[in-house]
Amino acid sequence: MTGLGEALRAEWTKLRTVPSTAWLLLTAIVLTVGVSTLATVAERCPASCAEDTTKLSLTGILLGQAAVAVLAVLVITGEYSSGMIRITLTAMPRRTTALAAKAIVLVGVVLAVGAVAVLGSVLAAHYILPGNGFTGAHGSEALSLDAGSTLRAAAGSVLYLALIALLGLGLATALRDSGASIAVLLALLYIVPLLSDLGTLDPTWEHRLQRYGPMTAGLAIQATRNLKELPIGPWPGLGVLAAWAAAALLAGALLLRLRDA
Numbered sequence: 001m002t003g004l005g006e007a008l009r010a011e012w013t014k015l016r017t018v019p020s021t022a023w024l025l026l027t028a029i030v031l032t033v034g035v036s037t038l039a040t041v042a043e044r045c046p047a048s049c050a051e052d053t054t055k056l057s058l059t060g061i062l063l064g065q066a067a068v069a070v071l072a073v074l075v076i077t078g079e080y081s082s083g084m085i086r087i088t089l090t091a092m093p094r095r096t097t098a099l100a101a102k103a104i105v106l107v108g109v110v111l112a113v114g115a116v117a118v119l120g121s122v123l124a125a126h127y128i129l130p131g132n133g134f135t136g137a138h139g140s141e142a143l144s145l146d147a148g149s150t151l152r153a154a155a156g157s158v159l160y161l162a163l164i165a166l167l168g169l170g171l172a173t174a175l176r177d178s179g180a181s182i183a184v185l186l187a188l189l190y191i192v193p194l195l196s197d198l199g200t201l202d203p204t205w206e207h208r209l210q211r212y213g214p215m216t217a218g219l220a221i222q223a224t225r226n227l228k229e230l231p232i233g234p235w236p237g238l239g240v241l242a243a244w245a246a247a248a249l250l251a252g253a254l255l256l257r258l259r260d261a
Contacts, residue, residue, distance in 0.1 A: 003097070004100065004101060006092075007097050007098055007100075007101035008105060010088075010091070010092075010101070011098075011102050011104075011105040014079075015075065015105055015109065018074075018078065020071075020078075021109075024067045024068075024071040024074075025067070025071065025109065027067040028064045028065075028068050028071075028113055028114075028161075029064070029113060029120070031060055031063040031067060032060035032063070032064030032120070032121055033117055033121050034060060035060035035063050035064070036056075036057055036058060036061075036120075036124060036125065037121070037124045039056055039057075039059035039060070040057055040124060040129060040132075041132070043056060043129075044132050044133055045132060045133030045140060049134070050225075052224055053125065053129055053134055053140060053143050054143060054147075054150045054153045054154075054224040055153065055223055055224065055225075056125065057124070057125030057126075057129075058118065058121055058153060059121075060121055061117075061118075061157050061160065061219070062219075064117055065160075065164050065189065066186065066189075068114075068161050068164055068165050068168070069164055069165070069167075069182070069185050069186065069189065070168075071106075071110075071165070071168075072106060072110075072164070072165040072166070072167075072169045073169075073172040073178055073181045073182050074172075074178060075102055075169060075172070076099075076172050077172045077176060080176050095253075095256045095257050096256070098256075099169075099173060099249075099252065099256055103166060103169055103249065106166070107162045107165060110161050110162045110165045111158060111162050113161075114158040114161040114162065115158050117161075118154050119154070122143065125143050129143055149224035150224060152224075152234065153221060153222045153223070153224055156222065157221065157222055159238060160221060160238065160241065163218065163241045163242055163244075164189070164214075164241075164245075166245040166246075166248070166249055167185065167188075167214060167248050168181070168185050169248075169252070170245060170247070170251060170252040170253075171248050171252070172252070173249075173256055174248070174255050188213070188214055188215070188244075189214065189215045192209055192213040192214070192216065193210075195209060196209040196210050196213070207231055210231035211231045211232045211237075212240055214241050214244045215241075217231075217232050217236075217237040217238075218237055218238055218240065220232050220233065220238070221234045221235070221237060221238045222234075
């Protein structure tokens with residue numbers, strides 16, 4: 001019977017040999033760093049000196065996560081569409097082991113790429129913001145990972161991307177269809193916040209969506225100012241996203257065990 005070690009090697013081989021993997025990971029980096037840089041360039045002090053510069057420097061996560069989400073979905077739905085899932089489950093009869101291997105390899109890759117994207121975004125902001133007036137003279141500290149709150153926001157953003165990947169993998173395992181999985185995942189990430197921003201809902205429900213939506217709660221980890229005014233704190237917010245990811249993976253694992261390939 002194939003163990004976890006063999007399963008990990010098999011999943012790593014499959015992931016790195018699929019052409020779409022490299023393109024999606026590169027897209028995640030380019031979107032994250034590019035959008036973050038554009039957002040940083042657009043802000044000027046004293047017009048917006050009160051801006052949370054750390055959160056501003058990580059704006060690109062909003063779009064970069066979409067590439068990560070698509071990659072996570074394709075990790076398993078690609079095997080269903082090609083029929084390779086039957087070979088995978090024949091070689092690894094313990095289905096939860098196969099899913100665990102996919103999750104571990106996926107998270108490892110996303111953490112590495114996320115670290116590059118986040119570091120690039122923060123470094124770009126570090127050099128751009130002073131030229132836009134965000135200096136000590138206007139009450140703004142230099143953006144640096146040496147600051148505890150900035151380091152927490154940066155590291156938390158990397159973890160956020162990894163949790164988005166696990167959420168996508170869990171949903172895709174349950175739904176087994178690329179289009180449906182991507183649609184559901186992107187709806188959870190983008191439509192839920194849109195509903196709360198439109199102002200058409202009852203304020204109580206808007207507050208609940210902001211506290212418990214996977215993206216709105218998870219991205220609270222980026223905030224470094226006015227934390228008491230947030231619907232949910234940074235680490236509790238990331239915990240909400242972790243709960244979403246865990247629930248999706250659990251549902252996916254149960255359905256993977258119960259259904260035929």
